[in-house]
Amino acid sequence: MTKAVVVYATITGNNEDVADLVTDALENLGVEVDEKEITMADVADFNDADICVVCPYTYDEGALPEEGLDFYDDLREADLTGKIYGVAGSGDTFYADDYCRAVDDFGKAFEDANATKGSENLHIDLAPEADDVKKIDAFAAELVKQAKN
Known part of the structure; x- marks a missing residue:
């Protein structure tokens, strides 16, 4: 059986919601x-x-995320060769160039760890809405497809 670990950091609850939706989508795909x-x-x-x-x-x-700095540093130094990764997170487009920057930074950390990108980084504006759920379902499906290759 395919196994996944979903890790989240949240202040407002939006990223916990994103993580819950990713988890649900993966579980619906038998993960x-x-x-x-x-x-x-x-x-x-x-x-x-x-x-x-x-x-x-x-x-x-x-x-x-302040509480995720050690995790981020450890991730950059890990060897995740053969692992499929995905990064999805909520942000606020108000911050323009800084919108969802942590999502992309974590994506780079996974690359540093030699993990294989399973899906494009997913940026969600504020709380996930119905159209975001479709994007999350597609994100999860791409991860599972890559993991089975």
Whole structure:
């Protein structure tokens, strides 16, 4: 059975909602999912997973989540060769160039860890709405397809 670990960081609850939707979409595709808040997670949790997902928020002017800095640093130094990754997160388009920057930063960290991109980074404006659920379902389907290749 395909296994996934979904890690999220949230202040407003939007990224927990994103993580819940990713988890639901993966489970609907027959994946066994372990969802964790970032302070309760360790990069080693990805060792037993086929699919690794992070749902971070972007703070202020493009900053990573404070409580996820150690996780981010550990991720950049990990070796996730053979793992499929995806990054999805909520942001606020008000911040223009800094919109969802943490999503892209975590994507780069997965690349540094030699993981294989399973889907394009998914940026969601504020709380996920009906059209975002469709994007999340497609995101999850791409991850599963890559994991089965």
